[in-house]
Amino acid sequence: MQLNLTYTFPSKLKTTSFVLMGLGLLLTILAFVFDHGPEGAAHGEYNHTHFWANILICAFFFMGIGLGATFFMALKYASEAHYTAAFKRVYEAVSDWLWIAGPILVLVILLGQFHVHHLYHWMDPSVYDTASPHFDNKIAAKEGYFTPWFFWLRTAGFMFVWMWCQRTLRNRSLLEDQAGGTLNHFKNVKTSAIFLVFFGFTSSVAAWDWLMSLDVHWFSTMFGWYVFSGIWISAMIATLVIVLYLKDNGYLEHVNESHIHDLGKWMFAISFLWSYLFFCQFMLIWYANIPEEVTYFQNRLETNGYKFMFWLVFFVNFALPMLFLMSRDAKRNRRFLITVGFIIFIFHWLDIYMIVMPSTVGRNPGIGIFEIGPFLLFLGGFIYFVMGKLTKAPLLPVNHPYIEESKHHSI
């Protein structure tokens, strides 16, 4: 049987991704031009917070997909999983996206350091100055942690190591196709193990730095895992949807129902992980009811008008996978997987929106061109880049040591 190993990027999908990017860019520019801020704000005083908050949401959410795929790739190397070998190239291509989205996120945060946007309250030097009317003793107490050199060492360092690990794993995987043998595979196992340890600590710290610090007076030790589980599931949905798309178009002959079932299980299981962490964070803070801890939920549930959206995000991301993906047959049914996948993909974006918006914009701005524009722009870019990367390598890693096992995967 002649295998269909090389993916060609169909021009129709290419056009779709360009349309998405074009439409997204147009809406983003329109949003920026017509963004005058709250009524009564004097000219020049408004910093387009609504616009920049949305850029941050999309930059983080889409960076998370690449990072989640990198984590998944490392996890599968370190645990020496065999079943993933048949669709390995798909999540590898998704993880390559980290090289685009990672620098974009760092750039967006860097713009804050140069006061282009004012999303991060603590980037304003006057809050550390006792003589200034803006002096904030709670933030000043954290000055050591937020000192620019230390913050940027963390931000740039984490991103650099993640991207470097991603590139190393991917390159060795491609080299294996040419060279054969198991040397590259076992080198990758080692790199993955080191990456996972590094990632375990840094993913939490990065979530504090980039998202939790938007609520600079607030802290939660659960926050890092909660954000991490969100990015992990987004990456799994992206992988699953691309695998199903490729299968529909006659690629990935060796991916059988059992592989799809396993990917469905990941989507189902990580939804529970996310719901568990969401609820843990909420319930402990709600129960203890300590003023300095409840501010986060106060902003989302009591003031600002996010109450409905807040609970909607939780119930959709929890109940939808639970009800529709619990049975074995549903996890093997592409229609169920795609429908649930698309909905919770949007709702995990909305989860990042729930983290960022109330802390930056304040009152609920709703969903409009500000939100849809950047989302479409990033989505189009994601599709264009990842599908382009899929053409770069054979869809089956022919010299992967577990490829035979993966072909006969059956559960």
Add this chain to the structure above:
Amino acid sequence: MSNKKIINALYGDDDILMSAVKKTRAAGFKIKEVFTPFPVHGLDHAMGLERTRIAICAFLYGITGTCLATLMMWYMMISDWPTEVGGKPNFAYFYNIPAFIPITFESTVFCAAHGMALTYLLRCWILPGVSPKNPDPRTTDDKFVMQLEVKETDVDKVVAMVKESGAEEVKVN
């Protein structure tokens, strides 16, 4: 009176067992039971067993657990002796629901797990004092037994077929 015989075929490998099970069924004989030391993936499908209904039991036991926990907490914390913890409202179950979620969850899992285990033991009749149905103690270590019930007239044919499929020992009784 009985014109049926039990054939126990002993195998040494799960792959050989699987192919033997498939061959035997393809030849039109019904497999009574297979004894294995560990779960063999896909064996239930190959044997043509009906899909297990234990998932339905699990759901019912789980729902029972949810209801019992809710009833218990509502009675203790709201109805019988309203208890104020940390200034939380205690006049309606709904207002305090986040605090009740962990116990509801635990109770659901507890009832579902224990119910399933007990159902399994009763349904398979694995109880203290019951003599084992296992035809050969080696199936608890490293051997596999396929058990067939066939008509006396078919015995020779089946024994030959089973031996050909890779059985190490065949016993007819």
